[in-house]
Amino acid sequence: MEVGTITAILDTTLAVIFTWVGYKTSALIYKYTPYSYPNARIRAMEARLFTEHRFGELAESKNLENFVVNLEDSDYKAYLANLGELNAETIERALDVALADTYSLMLKIMPKRVNAFFGLLLEGWDVRNITSVVKAKMMGEVARDYVVELGTMVEKVKAMAEAKTLEEILVILEGTEYEGPYQKLLLKEISLEEFETELYRLYYTKLLDYATSKKGEERVILEEFVRLSIDRLNVLTILRGKAKGLSAEKIRPSVIEGGTLKGRALETLMNVEDLSMALAELDSTKYGPLLRENREALETGDLGALEKAFDRFIMERMNELTRFYPLSVAVALNYILLKEREIRKLKAIAKLLEDGIRAEKIKEIVGEMA
Structure with missing residues (x-):
């Protein structure tokens, strides 16, 4: 083989290598640099x-x-x-x-590619505020006492709290995604509990859609955060239902899709006879340790202990992810939980x-x- 040919091959090879190295370097810079500051x-x-x-x-x-x-x-x-x-x-x-x-x-x-998620998290306070105000109004309580000045709709929520009639609240919610569910509530097509579930279903669907639209570790982190949050809500909903002796048919409308507990596992949990059997069923899941740590309180029907345990579990998991992905959105999520x-x-x-x-x-x- 002639020297010129060998030189050309080497030059081509080096060019390919440098192009690949450049591409990988650019990818790493794009991936991690925006998180540095x-x-x-x-x-x-x-x-x-x-x-x-x-x-x-x-x-x-x-x-x-x-x-x-x-x-x-x-x-x-x-x-x-x-x-x-x-x-x-x-x-x-x-x-x-x-x-x-x-x-x-x-x-x-x-970074712009993930910051909208924190805007969506703020919408969770909108849901809490709207449901709290509507419940207070329907029960004849002072609604403004239940308003937390957090979220993207604080002024609307304040206006709802001061509304003279339930119909006036519908006008305030006009044009928002909450208008439809509230209209159904006024028409008595759904109960107050179903209204609350519908709002949370809208909220968690948006969170999950956003999380699953991301790629790589950003999707892994955001998706796990959302799915664990849905699990927390579903498990507590089912256990409270079983503590009250509710059937699966009564509990099912209040369950939100999208958690890691789903399908047969979730159906089995809803169909057990009582709280003790529900706790036994959960014992074989990844949440078993939470139950065992709080067994004594849970057996007396104190689900507040489990709620706290779930909060700690999610915080600990986000903290683990910050160690595994030190330059990622996990750091911000972990801080938000700690600040709350x-x-x-x-x-x-x-x-x-x-x-x-x-x-x-x-x-x-x-x-x-x-």
Whole structure:
């Protein structure tokens, strides 16, 4: 073979190699570089999350004035600076604004290819607010007491809470995806429970559609987060139904499609006779350890323990994914869950201080929260 031919082959081979290396490098840059800044910023925010020791110190505040003063060295200072009337409710609303800003920050700093997911997560608060307001209105309660100032429809929800009639709420919801289910509720085509399920079905369908539209590890992370959340909702719905002695036919309309528990497994769970048999059926699933950890409470019908365990399970799973995928959307999801937990605990401390509960009891209650 002539030297010129050999040189040409080598040049071609090198060109192919360099092209491949360039392509792979570009792919890695596209995949990971957009997460470098947001994840570094989130890691810095994680370092400022409260430890259990800090919650213990806050529990010893004795009153709400001291509680607010003790938060002056935290990120919550600006939110608590001008409360006007100081009580647990105004503090809760200020903390809700802080959480809303956390979601907004994720929308702003996360890569465009995933940031819309955090907008969808905010819509979950729309569903909670709408169902809470509608329930309150139908039960003759003060609806505005149930409004959490989080979500994408806060002003509409406030207007719903102040509506004079149920028909007025339909006008407020006109043009939204919630108009149809609410109209069915007014026409008594569906029950209040079915209305709530329909709203959550719309919400989780959007989340799952978005997650499954992604590729690679982004799809893996988002899809697992959504499916675990659906499992949590379904399992608690079924167990509450069985605790009340409901049949599978009564429970089935309240089950949301899309979880990891599906098909025959879900049907079997719904068709067992009572709560004990449902717990036994779940014992063979991946959620078995959660049941065994809370067996004593569950046997007395205390499903709150399982709800907390589910929350911890999802947080632990997202934390695992942050270690497996350190430059990914898992870091932001994990932080959101941690921030929500921190704010839940702060709200609880504020309410317990207002009620005059002693410090040791507050520490006990807050320590048990997910």
